[in-house]
Amino acid sequence: MALSLSTTRDAGMITVTVAGAVDLSTVAELDQAVLAAIDAGPPSVVVDLAAVTFIDSAGINTLLKSRRLADERGQHFRITNPTGIVRDVLDLTGVLIHLSG
Helix, strand or coil, rough: CCCEEEEEEEECCCCCEEEEECCCCCCHHHHHHHHHHHHHHCCCEEEEEEEEECHHHHHHHHHHHHHHHHHHHCCEEEEEEECHHHHHHHCCCHHHHHHHC
């Protein structure tokens, strides 16, 4: 499944909505979208993973890198709505709590 991304801005928050599989072949698209959201300078950046069907270590790395960048810039960064195998992978790797907060 191809990756689909959309970005919305609402009251000081940018949400990047992700659908499909986040893996080595698609992670550059996610990275670009999230970095653009952070670069726009909102107080808060949210990555909605409700429609993500798969995530590998490359996707997790991008989310962690994005969290660090947002933290360095004083922005709040979090993921929302991980489900199924994506939630399980994030939980098993120990990053779910870090990225959800």
